[in-house]
Each structure stands twice: as C-alpha cells, then as structure tokens.
Amino acid sequence: MRVRAVLLVEDDIAMRDEALEALLVFPRATVIVAGTLVEAGRLVRTRSFDLALVDLGLPDGSGVTLIGQFTSQHPAMTCVARTVFDDDETLFAALAAGAGGYLLKGGEMAELRSQLLAAARGEPVISPAIARKVLGYFRGNAAFARPTASASPLTAREAEVLGAVGRGATIQETAALLGITGNTAKSHVKGVYAKLGIRTRVAAANEARRLGLLHNEEA
Amino acid sequence: MSLPALATCADDGPVPVEPSDSPSSAAPAARLGAAIAVCLFLAAVCAIVATSAPWLGLRLAPADSARIVVVNRVHRVGAAASTVREGEQLLRVSSAGGVVALVGSDLLEEPDLLDTWPEMTTFYARQSALTRVLASGPVTLTLRDADARERDVVITPHARPLSSLPFVFWMQLAFGMTGCLIGVWVWSLRPTDWATRMYAATGAMFVVFTYTAAIYSARELALPGGLFGALDLVNHLGATLFGAALCGIFLTYPEPIVRPRVLGALFGLAFIWWLLDVTRVAPDQNWASRLPVMIEMAGAIVLAGVQWRRAKGDPAARSVLRWFALCVLVGCGLFVTLNVVTAYSGVIPVLPQGYAFGFFTLMYAGLAVGLRRHRLFDLDEWALRILLWGFAAVLLVAFDLIALARLGRTRSLGLTLLLALAYLPLRQWLWDRLLRRERIAPELLFDEALLVGFAGSDVERTTRWRALLERVFEPLHVTVEATHVSRVTLCDDGLVLTVPAVASSQALRLSHPWGGRRLFATRHVRLAETLVRLMRSADEGRDAFAQGVLRERSRIARDLHDDVSSPLLAGLGTASNDQVRADIRSALTQMRSIVTGTATMPMSLDDCIADIRFDAVKRLSEHRIAVDWPLPAFRNVMLDGAQARDLAMLHQETVTNIIKHAGASRVIVRISVHHDRIRSRIADDGIGFARTQVRRGQGLANLEARATTLGGTVAIGSDANGRGTVVELDVPVALTTLIG
Numbered sequence: 001m002r003v004r005a006v007l008l009v010e011d012d013i014a015m016r017d018e019a020l021e022a023l024l025v026f027p028r029a030t031v032i033v034a035g036t037l038v039e040a041g042r043l044v045r046t047r048s049f050d051l052a053l054v055d056l057g058l059p060d061g062s063g064v065t066l067i068g069q070f071t072s073q074h075p076a077m078t079c080v081a082r083t084v085f086d087d088d089e090t091l092f093a094a095l096a097a098g099a100g101g102y103l104l105k106g107g108e109m110a111e112l113r114s115q116l117l118a119a120a121r122g123e124p125v126i127s128p129a130i131a132r133k134v135l136g137y138f139r140g141n142a143a144f145a146r147p148t149a150s151a152s153p154l155t156a157r158e159a160e161v162l163g164a165v166g167r168g169a170t171i172q173e174t175a176a177l178l179g180i181t182g183n184t185a186k187s188h189v190k191g192v193y194a195k196l197g198i199r200t201r202v203a204a205a206n207e208a209r210r211l212g213l214l215h216n217e218e219a
Numbered sequence: 220m221s222l223p224a225l226a227t228c229a230d231d232g233p234v235p236v237e238p239s240d241s242p243s244s245a246a247p248a249a250r251l252g253a254a255i256a257v258c259l260f261l262a263a264v265c266a267i268v269a270t271s272a273p274w275l276g277l278r279l280a281p282a283d284s285a286r287i288v289v290v291n292r293v294h295r296v297g298a299a300a301s302t303v304r305e306g307e308q309l310l311r312v313s314s315a316g317g318v319v320a321l322v323g324s325d326l327l328e329e330p331d332l333l334d335t336w337p338e339m340t341t342f343y344a345r346q347s348a349l350t351r352v353l354a355s356g357p358v359t360l361t362l363r364d365a366d367a368r369e370r371d372v373v374i375t376p377h378a379r380p381l382s383s384l385p386f387v388f389w390m391q392l393a394f395g396m397t398g399c400l401i402g403v404w405v406w407s408l409r410p411t412d413w414a415t416r417m418y419a420a421t422g423a424m425f426v427v428f429t430y431t432a433a434i435y436s437a438r439e440l441a442l443p444g445g446l447f448g449a450l451d452l453v454n455h456l457g458a459t460l461f462g463a464a465l466c467g468i469f470l471t472y473p474e475p476i477v478r479p480r481v482l483g484a485l486f487g488l489a490f491i492w493w494l495l496d497v498t499r500v501a502p503d504q505n506w507a508s509r510l511p512v513m514i515e516m517a518g519a520i521v522l523a524g525v526q527w528r529r530a531k532g533d534p535a536a537r538s539v540l541r542w543f544a545l546c547v548l549v550g551c552g553l554f555v556t557l558n559v560v561t562a563y564s565g566v567i568p569v570l571p572q573g574y575a576f577g578f579f580t581l582m583y584a585g586l587a588v589g590l591r592r593h594r595l596f597d598l599d600e601w602a603l604r605i606l607l608w609g610f611a612a613v614l615l616v617a618f619d620l621i622a623l624a625r626l627g628r629t630r631s632l633g634l635t636l637l638l639a640l641a642y643l644p645l646r647q648w649l650w651d652r653l654l655r656r657e658r659i660a661p662e663l664l665f666d667e668a669l670l671v672g673f674a675g676s677d678v679e680r681t682t683r684w685r686a687l688l689e690r691v692f693e694p695l696h697v698t699v700e701a702t703h704v705s706r707v708t709l710c711d712d713g714l715v716l717t718v719p720a721v722a723s724s725q726a727l728r729l730s731h732p733w734g735g736r737r738l739f740a741t742r743h744v745r746l747a748e749t750l751v752r753l754m755r756s757a758d759e760g761r762d763a764f765a766q767g768v769l770r771e772r773s774r775i776a777r778d779l780h781d782d783v784s785s786p787l788l789a790g791l792g793t794a795s796n797d798q799v800r801a802d803i804r805s806a807l808t809q810m811r812s813i814v815t816g817t818a819t820m821p822m823s824l825d826d827c828i829a830d831i832r833f834d835a836v837k838r839l840s841e842h843r844i845a846v847d848w849p850l851p852a853f854r855n856v857m858l859d860g861a862q863a864r865d866l867a868m869l870h871q872e873t874v875t876n877i878i879k880h881a882g883a884s885r886v887i888v889r890i891s892v893h894h895d896r897i898r899s900r901i902a903d904d905g906i907g908f909a910r911t912q913v914r915r916g917q918g919l920a921n922l923e924a925r926a927t928t929l930g931g932t933v934a935i936g937s938d939a940n941g942r943g944t945v946v947e948l949d950v951p952v953a954l955t956t957l958i959g
Contacts, residue, residue: 012785014792057780084784084807085776085814089769105784106791106807114841128829136677139720153703167850168829170836 003120006031007052009040009066010082011059015105019053019082022103022112026051026120036060044070049077051120053103056083056090064097071098071197080119088133091125095193096200101125124189131165134192137199154192161188246714248736250407251400251609258396258426259616265392265430268446269384269437273353273376275299275360276383279309279440281323288321290362294383298374299360308363312440316355319348321440328436329572330451332562335503343444350441379439381624387573388437394576395429396613398422401583404606405596408735413479414472415596420464422583427457429576436573455508456493462515463489465551469522472543472596473536474529476522489515509563516555520548543595546585553578604695605735615649618642664691668750672757677723678823682855684722684754688729691750692716692743695731702726707747713738718747721754776814784810812864824856824897824954827863828890834867835874839886842878844903848888856892857955865929866897866950872922873901873946881905881944892954896931899948907937907944926950 003026010016016033023031029051034040037060040052052070056063067079081094081102094102101119103112119125138154154162157178164174175185276297282289288309293299311320324333325345333339352358353376360372402422406415431454435447442450463485470477470485489511494500496507523544530536554575586595587606622642671687674680685697694716704719704726715730716739732739784807791803828851836846858866877883883905890899919935926933931950938945 012788014789017792018788057777084780084788085811087772087776087811087814089773090776106788106804108804128826128833132826132829136723139725156701164850165833166829167825168832168836169850170833170840172840173836 003029003050005029005047005049005051007040007043007049008033009035009037009052009058009063010055011035012055015055015082018105018112019103022109022116023053025113025116037063037066040066041069044074048074052077052079054079054081054099056081056094064093067094067099068097078119078122080116088129091130092133092137092196093200095125095130096196098193098197099125122186124186124193126165126171126189128166128168131162134196135159135162135166137196154195158188158192158195161185162192165189245407245410246733246735246737247404247407247605247731248608248734250410251404251605251735252612254400254403255396255609255613255616258399259613261426261430262392262396265434266381266384269388269434270379270381272350272379272438272442274379274383274439275353275358275374275376277303277309277439278385279326281326282308283323285323288323288326296380297383298376299372302372302374303360303362304364306365310361310363310369312349312352312358312360314352314355314358316351316353317348319345319352325349325440329432330435330447331455331504331508333504336499339448339504343448345444346441346447347444350443353441384437387571388433391429391433391436391573391576394580395426395433397580398425398429398583400609400613401587401606404602404609405586405598408598408602408605408731409596412596413475413482414468417464417467417471417482418586418596420467421461424457424461424464425579428454428461431457432572432576436571452493452497455496456490458508459489459493459511459515460486462512462519465519465547466515466522468547469519469526469544473526473540476525476529505563509559512555512559513563516551516559519551523548539595542589543586546589547582550578550581550583550585553581602695605731608734608736611649615646618646664750665753668753669757671722672754673761676821676823676857678855678857680722681724684724685727687750688718688727688747691746692729692732692739693734694729695735696729698728698730700726700728707744707751709739709741709744713740715739716743716747719751721751722758772814779810779814812860820860821857821955822860822863824853824858824892825851827858827866828853831867831870832888835870835888838874838878844877844883845885846888847885851890853892858952862929862950862952865925866952869922869925869929869933869948869950870899870901872925873948876919876922876946877901877903877905877944883943895951895954897948897950897952899950900945901948902938902943902945904943907942922946 006023006026006029008016008019008023008031010019010033020031023029032043032049034043035058037058040054044052052067054063054066054070058066063081067081070077070079078100079098081099082105083090083094083102084105086102086104091102100122101115102125103115107115135154138159157180160178161174164177165171169177171185171189172182175182178185274297276294276299277290278292278294279288280291281287290303290305290307290309293303293305309321311318313319324342327333327342330339330342333342357373357375360374361369362372363369399422402419402425406412406419409415431450435442435450466485467482470482492511499507501507523540526540527537527544530540557570557578558572558575587603589595667687667690671680671683674683688694689697700717704717706719708717709715710717711730715728716732718727718729720726729739732743787803787807787810791800791807832848832851836848839846877886881903883903885904887902888899890897892898919933923933926948929950931948934945934947934949936945937943
C-alpha cells in the first residue's frame, strides 16, 4: 500500500515526536495530528487517510472505539494502535476492533518502523500468546464476555493456524507445516480477527442487553 | 489406514437414545466375557470327554521303532498301582470284551500321521476294539519284564481323575483359549471391520482344532473309534477354516483388496475340500487334509507379499505389515513346516503336536506386544487394559476351581480356615482392583465439579476436568474431539460419548466406558449434562471474578500510565546517554510484565518456550539466519511467571549476541528438562567465540550475571570441530507437573 496521508491521534507531545520520527519511514506521507477522539472524528469526515496511528488512552475516551469506527466506516484505512501496555486485554480489544497492528510506546525506533511497514503491507499482528488467547476465546472459555455459540466458529484451518502459532511457530513456519502459502496463512489470521470483531460486538450487545444498559468499557 | 468408525458422531444428530439391539451394540468386555464363557465351557466338555474312558492308571509309550508299547509311568491312584512296574512291556489286554495285542501305533498322538484310508480304518477299528476290552469288566494285562518273563495282571479300570490328564492336554486348552481371546478381543473393539473379523475367526478355529486334539492326544490307550474319527474330522475342519481365515486376514489387512463376498467364497471352498476329506473322496490324507493347509499357508504368504507391494511408498503401513506378517507367518509357518510338511513328506514330527500348537500363539502374542508401537488394527495401548481384564477373569476362575477342588478333597479344618481367611479376601481385593469399583458418591460430585471449575489455571482445569470424567465414566480412551460439540451426545451405539468444550478444555470424546465393560446410556448422558452445566456455571462465576480482576488491573494500568510511565517516556525522549535509555526501557518492560500479570501467574512450559521461540525465530529470520528449533512438547509442565520471564530474557540476550556478533547463517536450539532443571543448547555456525572474545565480552557478561542470579550456569564454547559458538544454559526451575 502507498502511504500518502497519515492521521496521528496522540495527545502527549513527547509521544507525538516519537511517532513522527517513526513515520519518516514513509517519506512522501503527509501527517495530520489530532489530540482527541472528537477532533480525529471530525478530521476523518473531511478527508481520507491511508493510515491512522491511534493512541489507545486519549483524554476523551479510548482509542479502541475510534479504531472500531474507522474500520467499519473506512475499510481501506489501516489502523495501528499505539499503547504503553501490551497486555492481552488491550491487544485483544484493539485487534477485535480491527486494528491492523500495534506499536509499543518507547520501543526501539528500528522496530517501530519495521512494524509500521509491516502494517502498511497488510501483515497481521500475531504472537503465540495472542493465538492461544483467541483459540481459547473461540472455544468459549475466555475471561471475557461469553460468546454466543452460534456466532461464526473458527474453521478447522483457522484453528490449525492459530494452534501452530500458539506453539511457537512463526507464520512462515506455520504455512510450511500446513502446506499452504504464507499469504494464505496470513489471510486466515485476518479472517480470525474479523470473526473476533463480530463475536465481541455480538457478545457486547448481549451483555449490554442483559444489564439493561449500553456502555462502552475498554481496558 | 483410516478410522472409519471415528468421525461419524454428528453434532446435530438425533436426540440420544438408549443403545439399540443392533449387533454392534455390545460392550467389548461383554463380547470378551462371552468368549471366555464359551471357551471355559468347551474346556469343561473336553475334560469330561477325556476322563470318560475307563482308566488303568498307566502312561504308555511306543518303543523300539513304534513296534511295542512300554509302561512309562504308573499312576499313584490308578488301578494298576503297585501291580504294574515302570519299564515293563505291555503285550496285550484281554477281558470279556475280547483280546487285543498292542502295537506302538495305537498310541499315535494324531491320526493325521497315517497316510492312507485303509490305515486309518484299521486304526479306528483297533481303537474301538481296545475300548471294548477296557470297558468290559476286569482286564487282564499281559506284561513282559526286562528279563523277557511274561506275567498276567488282572485289574479293574475305574474312572479317570482330572489330575491324571497330561500337561500337554492343559497346554492345548490354554493355547486355544489364548488365541481365541486375543482374536475376540481385537474384534470386540472394532466389530464391523472385516480384518478383525478374519482375525477373530482364526482365533475361533484355533480353539476348534486345539481342543479336539487335546481330547484325543490325552487318551491313555483308546477312544471309541467313532468318537475319535469325528474329533479328527472336526480338527481338520478347524485347521482348514483357520487357513482360510488366515488368507482372509491378508485379503483385508492392512488394506482390503477384495470384497467381503470373496471371503465367503474362500470359506466355502475350504468347507467343500473338507467334505472330500469327510467322504474320503480324496485319494489319501495328503490330499484330504495336508494339501489344503499347505496351500492356504502359501496363499497367506503370497497375499502378505501383495499387501507389501501395495504399501509401497507408505513406510508406516509397511512397518505395521512387517511386524504383523512376521508374527503371523512365523507362528503358522513354524507349525505347518514342523508338523504338516513333515507328515506330508513322511517324516515323524520332532515335537509333539500339542506343544507345537504353541507356535500359533506367537501370532496372537505378537499382536498384543506390537500393538502400541505399530497401532495394529488402529488399536492402541488402552485396548490392552480390556485384554488384561479378560485374562485376569480367566485366572480368577481358574484359581476358584483349584481352590474348590482342594476344598472338596480335604477334611482339614486348617485348610478350610486358611481358605476363608487368606484366599477369599485376596480374591475380593483382586476383583475390586480389576473392576475398580471406587465410584464418586452423587453428593460428592458437586464438590468435585467445583474443585475443577475453580482450579487455578486453564491447564490445571483442563487436566482436572478430564480426570473427573475419567473417574466418573472410566473410559478406556479419551481424545480431543476436533469437531464442534454443542451438547453431550451418544455415538456409536453407546460406545462413545462426546462432551462439549467446557472448563477450559476442548470438546472431548470418551470411548469404551468402564474399561470397555459397559456402554453409555441415556442416564449417563444426563449425568454428563449435569456436570457440563455445573462447569458452565463455575465458568460464569469465574468469569465474573476475572472481569473484576481485569477491571482492577486496568485501574492499576491507568495509574501506572499516568504517574509512572509518562515521566519515563518523557525521559526516553530527552535522555542522551544510551545506557540511560536502556535502563528506562527495561523499567518499562518490567512495568509491562506487572500490568499483564505475567510476573505472578504460573505458565505452562510449552507456552513459555512457544513465546521465546516465536520471538527468537522472528528476529533471527529478519537477519536471514535459519533456525532449527522443534516446537515444544512438554505437556502439562508448569513454571512460575517470574522464572518464565528470566528464561525468556536469557534467550533474548543470547539471540541478540548471535545477531550482533556471530555472523552466523544458521542456529540450532534444543531445550530439554532434567529433574527441575531446564537445559537449553543454542549453537550457531558463526565465526566462533575465541576470535570475538573481546567484542562479545559485554553481552556474555550480562548473560552470565543473569544466569548466576538464577542459580544456573552458562557454558560457552565451540562445537566439536571448533567452529561456531555453542551456548549452553542450565537453569534450575520449580516445575510442577499436573496429574494427567
């Protein structure tokens, strides 16, 4: 993907600098900066972006909500979450909302840049911990909202891909193990995240209905 | 070979019903039990027939090239005791029923050794005449001693006691029973498979020819000719059908190469040939009974060869076939060569036939021994438990019979007491052990389920859930069910129960409940449903708790973020010194592990190594370094979070060193566990240690320092050829293994 226009949503000045330095990896890109959810929402309505870097802890709410909106309204835009903590809950919420990657604040610059490039290429984020967590979630024993049984279960292939990654195989190795191409393996991972999004939304709606209220609560 | 019976349990199938009366709906142990009962009954019949003839109390043997008959042993309680001496020659027997002069061939173990029909007719006629003599009142034995003096002894034959039956009689019964039980056992576990049917058929036919041979080989001197002839024909029928079944095995195993109809034709052909034997249409014994057996043997060898060719390119199938064919063909081949072929070519067999039957048990014992390694008939070690149960049941019955026999003969109070005080409790204990009657009382089930539901970690919960199901249903075999299971379902006519995913476990498939002795019924489905429901509510309770923990953790995360990480991150932006930046990064990393909770939670060793491996392989392959590192498989071994983190850091450091300094193109990693120590060997093919000592000093010092604080060691050197670098980490860890 060509990155021409980038939306950076970040309230902290020092962290803006870090992000801007990392974004130099796209030398032709224009970067527009927003400091709040509201401001970012307004900007997205005025023009289109190829890439959005979204801080998850914004003054007026969680970046996860914003990523969810962006993904559903602008499918062509790649969203990358930025966070201080890479705990499973945070990552899970971001991935389920449709984030195509995440950057750890305070990371090594080289690593941040390579992660940005990977996200721009459309490579899904995956790690053994995430794979195991997602598998557990689809089996119906995650410490999140209980999913409804009927909502899109994993295919056998998807489960195999997650299973291999969960045991420590990289995507390339997983592909080799299962006799598929790397791209197929990656698209399985993306498919899983899409299902995850559907399920978490269904589960969240059920939960809200059960409690008789609608609230947004993210880690 | 595929597993046809194993993937038929449809999730949305009909509502579970009681097992139907279809032929496949018997618990394996019931079939095995029935086979045991039949074998024991037939053994009793054999013993009765074998002891029914009038008995002199002698063990006779042919001597002097089978021309004469000598007394080998005089039985203590027999009629001839104290009147006949061992070593004397028995010239003739006479009574009101006639006079018969004895010849060595009257004692033939097996009339099959005679070649022509007239010879056989004579033999049977002599047997009838001898029976008549022995059965008609007092019998006069004419004996000749070593000094060629002849004398007459008059004795009255009486009933033959069981204890006088020769050892070879019991051996033949035991051989027959062993073969039959192993055959039926395999079939009972895969009742619809033609290969196991053929295998069981060999076992059943084995009983037929060993039991009949046992009767006539155990005779003292004679059996009524008609009975003898009939037994011999039944023996031939058993042998030829055994051979047909043997060919049948290799026509269906490992791969079926003909339709079941062909198998029927095979048996039909064998039966027709047997009719030629019965009607004596065949020219002689060679044609009537020896030839078909040899043809069948040759056929089995050829068919094994055909199977071997078909398995070309499938080494697994070939290794199965190699073992199976070896057991079967060596077992049968030895017998056929030693007994049938020798008889065909007119040589007297070297080994009594009764013992030679033992060769056949090779083909049955070999199957049981090779089961685990080769998964013969797709059975595994678990299947052995049911066989063991069968043999234990036979042993118990045998012990009981011996005990009864002893008790019946004794008037001693002491022995009776001993029996009551020692044998009966021992027997009870054995029986309990075999049937494992420890059941969970219903009122305790709830407690047990709660213990599972609130177990500390996912892995522990999974293990305990499995253990609970195993205690409640005692299935021989539990596997993970790959397909989605939404509710407890009965499959395979009650042989299998599938249980949905619950308590962190995947869906499970329980087969052969109660050690294969019973089937699942509707009430068991209800019980399993209750358990699943309990687990689900425990899951919900635990989720609510986990949600609370999550909420609390995000509060802490927010606080840490606002109060601690912001200044750190700001410092990271401004600090100029690399060391300061590195310190700040490591502070952030520590903080992350506190927030994610990995610092305190126990973790499975597999997960820990998976994380380390994934990270390392990714980093190394970014630098075009190939990695050889098998996926971890330590199953259920747990270590605590802090140790997992230390282990990860040691590996990260090592990988960093390789990337920065080694100039390697390939890395080999092996991790092993030895008694609470984890050993990791990381070898690269880079420029080696010695030449880069100075530059790598810092990284290695870090590594050593870290390992030392963990109480471990780091050994660094080169490989055997002095090339590359080998880092060996050896770290003590507190591992716990969850009971599986």
